Amino acid sequence: MSIPSPDLSGRTPVHTHHVDGFGDVRLVPVDPDADLDLLYAWVSEERAAFWGMTGHTREQVHETYTFLDSLTTHHAFLAVLGGRPAALFQTYEPEADPLGECYDVRPGDYGVHLLIGPAHGGRPVTNFSSGLIVALIDYILTDPGRRRIVVEPDARNAKAIERLRRVGFVLGPEIDKPEKRARLAFLERADAEAAVKAVSHR
16 A cells, blocks of 8 residues: 655754754644645554554544644654654653653653654665654753653564664563553663764764
8 A cells, every 4th residue: 555645855953853864854743634645545554553542544644643732741753754744743741641640750751652654665774763763852852951861662562672672671560551551761861962972984
């Protein structure tokens, strides 16, 4: 199935990060209307089962991202590589999210969700996932008040958990959320800065 790709050429990035041997990753805000076809195609695929939206209709996906777009504590971005969307990133302030009820939130905590998009074909890209993740981390680090990055992937998603560990996240406990059993993981600011340097300049 061909995945629709919105025209992102005129969309102003909030951040651009260069990874040697990988390229420039641009982060652009999600437009719930213009990006709906892409978002629905990505989140409804079986490969995205751990994202938790495979049973959603197009209207429900649109409602979800329209709601996110209205918040000041939660944000959604597309990571663009080579002019094409490569991943969906969502950021949030844990104290304003249901996750904040599941662990002891520290000042400076900042939460993220990550959905790597399907491959576009062509030659494999070395460190594809790591390059996208550090671009997001580099963006998060632009705010000096963000002291620790928090993630909570589905506890069954071994692939995502291992991907995070490779970047430097330290695994925390498993927690029970209404929609899933999740595995907390944390990346302190100093370790995040080191991860960006290690992956971006090989």
